[in-house]
Amino acid sequence: MKIDGNSIRIGNVLEHNGGLWRVTKTQHTMPGKGGAFMQVEMKNLRDGTKLNERFRSADKVERVTLEQRDYQFLYAEGEKFIFMNQETYDQIELTADDIGEASVFLQDNMIAVIEFFEETPLGVSLPEKVVLEVTETEPVVKGQTAASSYKPAIMDNGIRVMVPPFINIGDRIVVLTETHEYSTRAE
Structure with a gap:
């Protein structure tokens, strides 16, 4: 489906320059001289390369539905x-x-x-959240109760996550898959 250059949104998949590209950032710009344009940052779905491209509102681009x-x-x-x-x-x-x-x-x-x-x-x-088990972390230091203090922990899948001081080895926690951040303690 063809769309105008100013209709491009984050998450759209476009067929451009012979490849498939997912839009990761957009910025609508109206310079003092000349017409407005959409500055678009895209990532190639096949090889992972990035591309910055300008599309004017009169430009037509093929939007692909996956x-x-x-x-x-x-x-x-x-x-x-x-x-x-x-x-x-x-x-x-x-x-x-x-x-x-x-x-x-x-x-x-x-x-x-x-x-x-x-x-x-x-x-x-993948799902937004996964439950992982803490296999390695530092013990709690008495007096270290500041709300914003976090300590490093190694999960059972090998990744490193910053966790609150009350989390111990063997605890199961919920981790956000997109940001690799601690969410909550698992039930």
């Missing part, structure tokens, strides 16, 4: 990750490059949304 399907994560085999479609039981294999840094949060039987363009998988969206 098909989203729920898949269940089954297992990892080296650099390959196996997912299963829950309706058809078909399995697909994605690489670490396809998944990106989110691969550290994959857990057995986790439901992920895989985006497809013309039957080619382009990206994986």
Whole structure:
């Protein structure tokens, strides 16, 4: 579907210069001289490169709609990750490059949304939050009760998260997958 240059929004997928690009930032600019334009930062869905482009309101750009399907994560085999479609039981294999840094949060039987363009998988969206166990952290220092003090902790998947001082080894916490930040203590 063709859209005007000033209709581009964050999250749109555009077909531009022979590639598929996800819009990550937009800024509408009205200079003193000349016409207004939309400054757009995009990320290539296939190779991860970034591109800054200007679109005038008269420019037409092709907006692509990706098909989203729920898949269940089954297992990892080296650099390959196996997912299963829950309706058809078909399995697909994605690489670490396809998944990106989110691969550290994959857990057995986790439901992920895989985006497809013309039957080619382009990206994986994980749940917003995951529950992880603290395997390593520093003990609480008596008197260190400032509300904003956080300490480093290593999770069972190997990532490092800053946690409040009351979190101990063996505690289960909720971590935000997008920012790798502590959210709350798990129930």
